Structures are given as structure tokens and as C-alpha cells.
Amino acid sequence: MVRWRDEVPTSGGVDLPPDARSMDGLGRNHSLDTALADLVDNSVDAEATDILIRIVRSAGRLRSLYVVDNGFGIAPEAIDDAMTLGGRRKYRTGDLGRFGIGLKAASFSQARSLTLLSRDQRGRVVGRRWELSPQQSGFLCGVVPEHFAAGELDREWNLPQGAGRTVVRWDEVTGFPATDDPARVEEYISRTLVQIRQHLGLVMHRLLAAHRMRIWVEVEEAETGECGSRFGVSPLDPFGYTRTGKSGWPKTLVGRAEGLTLSMRCHIWPGRSQLPEFNLPGGADFRQGLYFYRNDRLLHAGGWEGIHASDRRLRLARVEIDIEDDTIGLFKMNPEKSKVSIGPKFAYLCEEAQAEDKTTLADYLQVAETVFRDSKKRTMQRRRMIPPGRGLAPPLKKAIKREIPLLEDEEPINIRWAAFADESFFLVDRDNRTLWLNERYRATLLGGRRGGLNDMPVLKALLYIIMEDLFQGEYLGSKDKDNLEIWQELLTVAAQGEKS
Ligand SMILES: Nc1ncnc2c1ncn2[C@@H]1O[C@H](COP(=O)(O)OP(=O)(O)OP(=O)(O)O)[C@@H](O)[C@H]1O
Ligand SMILES: [Mg+2]
Structure with a gap:
């Protein structure tokens, strides 16, 4: 019987560098948005104030994706480490980088080719390119000629001047639609831009809210060099409630x-x-x-x-x-x-x-x-109310719907302005399901703001809350009639007061 031994011996060694195809297997847990977040991490570590994500469309097809920043850039003597798998640098406290693989793994999870171009703080320009190809066996990284690198760095990125500039370029992006059908490409772009902005807004929300950097997304038409609208990424704070669900918390x-x-x-x-x-x-x-x-x-x-x-x-x-x-x-x-x-x-x-x-x-x-x-x-126990109709702004209607169980079979109540023959402030018109407001007070109450169908939401919300039940039932009870009289008197005096 051969007994278990603690030590395993070796005699001599063979050098077995990884096969370059191993790069293909990197970052398999990434999606486009998480991969972009990894590149944004690098820009943040480089102290960029502005980071631009740009998709390029040429002849109807989506071709390349750029991430450009105005951070301090990469020195020519550091770029080879940056392109090396697992090439770690000295990290400072607070740095987001850690493994030395983010750039490579994120890029090869989404694209067949990665180009890294940079101008450092001293103005020196350098560029490298990795390509995944079935023929490639060694780890030979392409050197991008300086004039091409400078050209890419100096394209119109419309970013504020920073200490340096870095351009990450992806080609042969695997997730891009393999079609030039305009409808499908447009659909992909709008969906993708929303996804990217949501994801980056979420994972970067603290940094964005602290104004550490701004992030932009846009699409460039290669033929004209023009870009469509540039959208900013806003912070999406998963703890961003306006008031806590329970006092004493968090x-x-x-x-x-x-x-x-x-x-x-x-x-x-x-x-x-x-x-x-x-x-x-x-x-x-x-x-x-x-x-x-x-x-x-x-x-x-x-x-x-x-x-x-x-x-x-x-x-x-x-x-x-x-x-x-x-x-x-x-x-x-x-x-x-x-x-x-x-x-x-x-x-x-x-x-x-x-x-x-x-x-x-x-x-x-x-x-x-x-x-x-x-x-x-x-919500279930709340008194059911008649739904709001015309005159109330959609966000207010939505809030009412969320907070109050509604009598869905009842016709909604409108709150509208109309010319009155007398001075009264309002008129409850049960037949027309409308609470009319006297037009003669409108301009004063608006105080110079522009009127519209959904103007004065606070006033209308208050009126809806107190008067909604006057529209319920067959007849007005005596209590209701008395209330109406009181409200009419008080509101008319108040409105006249505003006018004088
Ligand atoms: N936009 C950039 N600006 C300046 N330097 C960059 C930029 N992108 C990458 N680098 C350099 O390339 C190096 C490698 O980046 P990579 O994302 O692969 O690894 P990392 O950020 O060090 O670690 P991690 O794997 O945790 O992301 C970085 O450490 C940095 O020095
Ligand atoms: Mg990184």
C-alpha cells in the first residue's frame, strides 16, 4: 500500500505560458453594462471628470464602441503592463482597480478586438491593440503607430480638457445586431442606452452624486461624424426614498x-x-x-x-x-x-x-x-373614492390611484375653470361630474404663472380631497349642503382677498 504523503516532489520544469485563446474565456459573467462599468472604474481611478461612451454606426450597422476619458492617462512605459492579463500596478487606497484583469476581461467579453490609446500628463502618446483571432497562438500585442493614436485621441470628443486622455476602443462587438435594418438597429440602440444609463447610474450613484465625475452616452454616424443627442447618466440611489418607511429607521x-x-x-x-x-x-x-x-x-x-x-x-x-x-x-x-x-x-x-x-x-x-x-x-381599508378626471395632472392622478381604492365604475370627476355670472368661487355640477372654478380668480391665483388644463395642482388636490364625496350617492344630505355653504363662503372671501 502506498501511503498518503504530505509533499509532492518535482524534478526540473517546463515553461507553459497560457495559450492566447484563454483570453476568449475571460469575463463570461459580464454583460455589456457590467463590462462598461469596469472600464468606467479605470477612468475613475485615473481621476477623469468626464467619461464618454460612444457607439459608432457606419453604413447602418453598429461597428465600434468607445470609452473616452480626460483622466491622467497612461505613460508609454506603463501601457504594456496595462494590456497584460493580471498586470497589477501599485494601487492607492480608494482605487477601484484590484486584479489587473478588468480592462481585458470586460473587453473580450464583448468584443473581438481591444485598442487602448492614451496621452499622458506629459503629452506623450501611445497605443496598443489586442485582437482575438483563431490563428493567434502567442501573446503578441500590436503596437499602434503614434500618428494613428494621436488622431484617435484628437477626434471631436467634446470633453473638457483634463490632465491627459485615454481612449478604449472595441471593434467587432459581439452583442451588436448583425443587421443594418434601421428599425432593429434603432430598437437596439434605444434599449441599450437606457440599460447602460440605468446600470451605471446605479453602480456609480454615490460617485455621481458626489460629483466625482460625469458620464455621457451617445451615437456617432461615421459618414458625417455627427452625433445624436448626448445623454447624461444620473445617479440612481437604491436608498433614495424621500421619507423612511418607519420612523427610527435606518x-x-x-x-x-x-x-x-x-x-x-x-x-x-x-x-x-x-x-x-x-x-x-x-x-x-x-x-x-x-x-x-x-x-x-x-x-x-x-x-x-x-x-x-x-x-x-x-x-x-x-x-x-x-x-x-x-x-x-x-x-x-x-x-x-x-x-x-x-x-x-x-x-x-x-x-x-x-x-x-x-x-x-x-x-x-x-x-x-x-x-x-x-x-x-x-390601502384596502381606506374609503373608496371616485376617480379623478380632467384638470388634474397625471402624476397627481397616479398618486391618487396608488393611495386610494377607487370606485372604478363611477364616472371620474373633472375640475375645470369657467366664466361665472356671479362671484362664487366654485360650483358643484353633479350632472356633468364637474367641479367648476370661477375663471375670474384664475389669473390672480396663478400669480403670473401660465395657466393650462392641469394648472394649480395643490389647489385642485385639496378641492378633490374635500369635495369628492359630494359627487357620491343620489342626493346631497343636509350636512353636505351645509358644508357646501360654508366652503363657498370661505373660499369666495379668500379668493377676493387674493384679488385685492
Ligand atoms: N482609462 C484609463 N486611464 C488610465 N489608466 C488606465 C485606464 N484604463 C486602464 N488603465 C491602466 O491599465 C491598468 C489595467 O487595467 P485593468 O482594468 O485591466 O486592471 P486594474 O484596473 O488594475 O484591476 P481590475 O482588474 O480590478 O480592474 C490599470 O491598472 C491602469 O493602470
Ligand atoms: Mg480596472
């Missing part, structure tokens, strides 16, 4: 064990929010759970990662966690920087974690569920 829960500390900021969204910050891409139900940030860049947006099961009733619960670098046993980010996996110690620290008032994670989930249930119950 709370910070801290768990400590074996020299490790885990700090979790537990938020509760208000029920029924329609904000894009709540309805993130993918849908709010799938965005509950953990959000990991590293150096203010969001790496992971939702999911409980095994510490709890996803549940519709927990859709208001989002937990903000800042991590530094991988901590063994606690968490690990994937090289695509699109996901954080948690280790066994994470679950343990979650169990231990407490807020100053002793709130635990279990308590938090309970509260989040209660807030969700109460908000649902409250």
Missing part, C-alpha cells in the same frame, strides 16, 4: 467576532413607492436584500445571499454594507465586480449583529414585513 447593526467587524445599515422603504430608485431595473421584488459597496462603487445590488429567503413581504428591506477588500471567510468579490459572495463567517456575524438599542437582524426583517403588511392593509 438603523446600523454591528456584529463583531474573531477580530472581524460587520456593519450593516438597515433601511425600510415606504410601502407603495413608485420611485425609480425603488423600482430598480429588474423590479423591486428582486432588489430586496444586501447592497455591497467598495470605495463607494456598488458591487452587488440586492439578494439575501442565503442569510434569508427572498419574500415579497420583505420587498421594503434593503441593507447597505461597505466593504474594504476581501476578508477571508467574510466576503469575496467576483473579478467582474458585479457580485459579492459571502463566506460562512458572514452569516455568523449577521446573527450576532445588533443596533445600539439591541435591535437584531431578525427584528429588522420583522419590522420591514410589518410595514409592508400595514401599508397594504391601510
